[in-house]
Amino acid sequence: MKITETFIKGCFIIQPKIYEDNRGLFFESFKENDLEIAVGKSINFVQDNQSTSKKGTLRGLHFQKGEFAQSKLVNVPYGEVLDVVVDIRTESATYGKYFKIKLSSKNHTSLYVPRGLAHGFLSLQENTVFNYKCDNYYHNESEGGILYNDLELGIDWEHDNENLIISEKDRGLPSFKNLLL
Numbered sequence: 001m002k003i004t005e006t007f008i009k010g011c012f013i014i015q016p017k018i019y020e021d022n023r024g025l026f027f028e029s030f031k032e033n034d035l036e037i038a039v040g041k042s043i044n045f046v047q048d049n050q051s052t053s054k055k056g057t058l059r060g061l062h063f064q065k066g067e068f069a070q071s072k073l074v075n076v077p078y079g080e081v082l083d084v085v086v087d088i089r090t091e092s093a094t095y096g097k098y099f100k101i102k103l104s105s106k107n108h109t110s111l112y113v114p115r116g117l118a119h120g121f122l123s124l125q126e127n128t129v130f131n132y133k134c135d136n137y138y139h140n141e142s143e144g145g146i147l148y149n150d151l152e153l154g155i156d157w158e159h160d161n162e163n164l165i166i167s168e169k170d171r172g173l174p175s176f177k178n179l180l181l
């Protein structure tokens with residue numbers, strides 16, 4: 001398992017070792033001890049989530065505020081996404097910067113998203129399945145978000161923005177400038 005920190009501190013790319021044989025393949029999709037060594041602290045995941053998305057669906061950018069902030073370990077068991085995280089930690093050297101990566105059922109790559117980052121993804125394939133572990137429970141009242149096409153963030157979603165499938169809630173999210181943490 002190869003774990004590499006991105007230029008956003010505390011955010012890691014996890015690439016498992018793939019074992020292939022005549023039956024198919026095998027890999028370890030989550031290993032607490034390896035992740036904890038990389039992250040440098042203990043992680044206690046308490047909730048697993050899964051969504052299925054049509055091609056061209058964009059979910060995000062989301063986070064939970066305050067005591068309900070969540071770290072997430074995200075991966076794609078079926079299909080492909082363009083996954084995006086934004087550093088919204090005001091004290092961080094990369095505050096306001098984004099990182100993006102393709103996660104798919106072909107590259108078997110996971111991303112560890114620490115607390116203090118907003119997260120979203122664009123489904124690049126029909127019926128893409130998105131799986132993630134969270135280290136804090138869902139708390140509706142603590143939900144926060146940023147508009148996916150915020151001009152200041154300038155995220156290149158590599159997609160024609162006109163034809164995206166986005167929830168009403170996500171279309172109404174505030175700009176980065178008007179973010180209330």
Ligand SMILES: Cc1cn([C@H]2C[C@H](O)[C@@H](COP(=O)(O)OP(=O)(O)O[C@H]3O[C@@H](C)C(=O)[C@@H](O)[C@H]3O)O2)c(=O)[nH]c1=O
Nearest residue numbers: 049051059060061062063072119120121137138167169
């Ligand atoms: C996230 C979540 C949603 N829900 C409910 C609320 C709502 O009725 C329905 C759909 O919720 P949403 O529209 O917020 O789902 P979605 O847009 O897929 O939300 C997710 O987006 C990605 C980008 C993330 O980073 C996640 O943390 C999460 O915010 O599911 C839960 O019951 N538990 C949960 O943990």
